Amino acid sequence: xxxxxxxxxxxxxxxxxxxLSGLALLALALLLGAFVGGAASxxxxxxxxxxxxxxxxxxxxxxxxxxxxxxxxxxxxxxLGREYGPQQQAxxxxxxxxxxxxxxxxxxAYRLALDNPAEQRTVESxxxxxxxxxxxxxxxxxxxxxxxxxxxxxxxxxxxxxQRATDLMHRELLPQAYNLTLETGTIVRRAHDAERSAxxxxxxxxxxxxxxALGCLLALxxxxxxxxxxxFAPALVVATVLAATGLVTGLALLNQQGRALEEAKSxxxxxxxxxxxxxxxxxxxxxxxxxxLLDRFRKDTYEHTFLDKARTIVAVExxxxxxxxxxxxxxxxxxxxxxxxxxxxxxxxxxxxFQQADARMRTLSGEAAIKxxxxxxxxxxxxxxxxLEELVRRHESDFERAIDSGDGALExxxxxxxxxLAAGALLILAGIRPRLREYR
Amino acid sequence: xxxxxxxxxxVLTACGTARPESFVDKDELIxxxxxxxxxxxxxxxxxxxxxxxxxxxxxxxxxxGKRIRWLEIKAGDQLTxxxxxxxxxxxxxxxxTPERKKVIDFAGPYHVDFQDIAVRPAxxxxxxxxRDLEGRKICWVxxxxxxxxxxxxxxxxxxxxxxxxxxxxxxxxxxxxxxAISTNSQILAGLLTKPGVDLHLVGATFNExxxxxxxxxxxxxxxxxxxxxxxxxxxxxTAHMLLDxxxxxxxxxLSVVSVPQFEGCS
Numbered sequence: 001x002x003x004x005x006x007x008x009x010x011x012x013x014x015x016x017x018x019x020l021s022g023l024a025l026l027a028l029a030l031l032l033g034a035f036v037g038g039a040a041s042x043x044x045x046x047x048x049x050x051x052x053x054x055x056x057x058x059x060x061x062x063x064x065x066x067x068x069x070x071x072x073x074x075x076x077x078x079x080l081g082r083e084y085g086p087q088q089q090a091x092x093x094x095x096x097x098x099x100x101x102x103x104x105x106x107x108x109a110y111r112l113a114l115d116n117p118a119e120q121r122t123v124e125s126x127x128x129x130x131x132x133x134x135x136x137x138x139x140x141x142x143x144x145x146x147x148x149x150x151x152x153x154x155x156x157x158x159x160x161x162x163q164r165a166t167d168l169m170h171r172e173l174l175p176q177a178y179n180l181t182l183e184t185g186t187i188v189r190r191a192h193d194a195e196r197s198a199x200x201x202x203x204x205x206x207x208x209x210x211x212x213a214l215g216c217l218l219a220l221x222x223x224x225x226x227x228x229x230x231x232f233a234p235a236l237v238v239a240t241v242l243a244a245t246g247l248v249t250g251l252a253l254l255n256q257q258g259r260a261l262e263e264a265k266s267x268x269x270x271x272x273x274x275x276x277x278x279x280x281x282x283x284x285x286x287x288x289x290x291x292x293l294l295d296r297f298r299k300d301t302y303e304h305t306f307l308d309k310a311r312t313i314v315a316v317e318x319x320x321x322x323x324x325x326x327x328x329x330x331x332x333x334x335x336x337x338x339x340x341x342x343x344x345x346x347x348x349x350x351x352x353x354f355q356q357a358d359a360r361m362r363t364l365s366g367e368a369a370i371k372x373x374x375x376x377x378x379x380x381x382x383x384x385x386x387x388l389e390e391l392v393r394r395h396e397s398d399f400e401r402a403i404d405s406g407d408g409a410l411e412x413x414x415x416x417x418x419x420x421l422a423a424g425a426l427l428i429l430a431g432i433r434p435r436l437r438e439y440r
Numbered sequence: 441x442x443x444x445x446x447x448x449x450x451v452l453t454a455c456g457t458a459r460p461e462s463f464v465d466k467d468e469l470i471x472x473x474x475x476x477x478x479x480x481x482x483x484x485x486x487x488x489x490x491x492x493x494x495x496x497x498x499x500x501x502x503x504x505g506k507r508i509r510w511l512e513i514k515a516g517d518q519l520t521x522x523x524x525x526x527x528x529x530x531x532x533x534x535x536x537t538p539e540r541k542k543v544i545d546f547a548g549p550y551h552v553d554f555q556d557i558a559v560r561p562a563x564x565x566x567x568x569x570x571r572d573l574e575g576r577k578i579c580w581v582x583x584x585x586x587x588x589x590x591x592x593x594x595x596x597x598x599x600x601x602x603x604x605x606x607x608x609x610x611x612x613x614x615x616x617x618x619x620a621i622s623t624n625s626q627i628l629a630g631l632l633t634k635p636g637v638d639l640h641l642v643g644a645t646f647n648e649x650x651x652x653x654x655x656x657x658x659x660x661x662x663x664x665x666x667x668x669x670x671x672x673x674x675x676x677x678t679a680h681m682l683l684d685x686x687x688x689x690x691x692x693x694l695s696v697v698s699v700p701q702f703e704g705c706s
Binding site for chain 2: 118121122125167168171172174175176178179182183185186189300301304305307308311315317319320321322323333
């Protein structure tokens with residue numbers, strides 16, 4: 001009788017030890033799985049933003065800027081008369097340079113759009129449209145040279161020819177390039193949202209499985225202490241410490257990665273997207289100024305598009321362009337409305353100078369207006385554009401830093417966490433082996 | 441142990457991130473339209489809705505894999521049907537303005553055209569562009585921003601005369617109470633098809649009109665989906681086909697069809 005009771009008790013003791021250590025091992029395995037899942041999903045997010053979409057946004061906004069610059073250069077050569085010969089030549093060189101850059105941007109955009117047929121079709125239609133644009137622009141330039149006019153608005157037939165070219169650019173090509181950038185923004189936003197919920201799920205899973213593993217390890221320790229009257233099973237203590245360290249470090253790394261991604265998205269990607277869009281729109285505003293001078297039939301239209309774009313960038317409640325320029329104040333909304341602190345002040349100052357120069361240009365007429373546009377207005381624009389470019393650069397490096405930090409955390413996680421958890425598992429086995437042997 | 445469980449529960453509930461409400465989650469969308477704009481959205485002889493906006497709405501909503509329930513609205517209700525949640529989308533030939541953007545969001549534009557002017561044939565020689573409206577009476581339909589765009593934005597001192605809708609404008613110009621009607625060239629082209637209307641289109645393309653779809657404020661997902669559908673509608677030629685179907689004979693110049701540059705959804 002006593003023999004059977006003892007035997008049963010022995011069986012149940014070894015069974016419990018096996019059960020508890022089995023559970024601890026299982027929990028460790030699940031913990032590892034949760035880490036791997038979390039790291040993989042953040043890794044995907046980092047790849048989407050850092051290595052696919054980021055470069056795509058730069059390629060497409062570059063495209064928009066280069067194309068509107070190309071059209072602005074055509075307007076400029078038409079506006080400058082024969083007495084500006086060398087400058088016209090410089091404009092043509094600039095034009096060829098832009099064309100080269102556009103080809104590169106198009107190739108890049110096409111390569112990065114490989115898995116999105118709609119984006120690909122847009123790039124194809126841009127290539128086709130640019131060919132048509134070149135033909136129309138060349139025609140306008142030919143008519144312009146033949147007319148041999150002095151500085152100022154060219155003859156009507158030149159304006160009509162240019163209208164066809166610039167219409168194509170502004171009504172078909174530029175919108176497609178702009179939408180391409182927006183679409184990339186959409187892809188990133190969605191990837192980011194999906195990744196964020198996946199990461200928070202993974203984090204929960206890590207906490208749950210980690211606590212489970214620690215619980216099992218502690219229970220095993222307590223049980224062994226009571227049952228075998230030993231205070232410590234050293235291997236198990238080390239295993240517990242390893243599991244706890246793994247849990248804390250892993251969580252910290254996952255958090256760091258998540259933060260890096262968040263940083264890359266909001267301070268890097270979003271800012272670069274907004275600022276480069278602003279830069280592209282500003283370029284086209286500068287073009288609207290020369291078109292305003294060039295085309296007396298469409299003066300009103302170009303003034304209106306200028307105002308429309310100005311309100312997109314720096315929104316101030318106003319009824320007309322002079323009203324807008326008079327009411328400009330620091331508490332503006334619009335694309336640049338998100339800027340804060342010193343950046344906001346700096347950018348606002350140069351933007352205001354650009355708008356003031358514009359207001360002055362619109363009070364002048366004839367050659368005086370063209371001279372002012374060529375001199376002070378262009379300088380004011382370039383000053384403003386320079387500050388924008390600087391800000392873009394800075395956010396680009398913020399972006400790259402964040403992506404690097406995320407990549408670094410990911411690498412550390414891959415290197416140490418699986419090893420630590422595997423060591424923990426081995427130690428558990430080592431810790432219970434002597435106890436189980438007592439029951440053989 | 442109990443404390444541990446409570447902890448776990450807290451962590452688990454905290455991770456359920458709330459996704460903002462979007463029409464994307466619905467199968468049937470309530471689309472608000474007007475029924476008093478010829479060629480654009482009107483009731484045909486058999487009582488069915490017809491027009492450019494109707495076709496565009498149908499095409500886009502079908503591309504999103506959803507059904508439509510139409511809701512008739514009057515001019516001036518475009519914003520309230522969204523803010524009061526009576527409609528999911530508004531196809532009312534609305535253009536984007538900063539004021540409107542404060543209360544609703546805009547998907548698209550799905551079409552870009554210009555503002556034009558319609559005058560009596562007798563005034564054909566006197567009114568040739570927007571500056572010639574100085575000192576003349578123009579129609580201002582309540583809820584639209586057209587008159588403001590001439591008087592404030594273009595600084596042309598025309599005199600706006602208020603009217604509840606364009607039919608009243610037509611009566612007023614016939615009776616000599618006003619001199620001109622100015623709005624989107626598409627809307628004007630539609631008005632000119634009405635029986636008994638004898639007006640001349642000036643062809644003064646001065647303000648760009650970006651005709652957009654009203655969506656509820658904050659519905660970024662829905663807005664982005666609509667923009668993707670619009671891109672496809674332009675890429676596969678449907679947009680050109682629909683423009684030609686409704687405006688091919690209207691006198692509007694369709695030789696260059698603008699690709700709409702999107703407003704952006706956030």
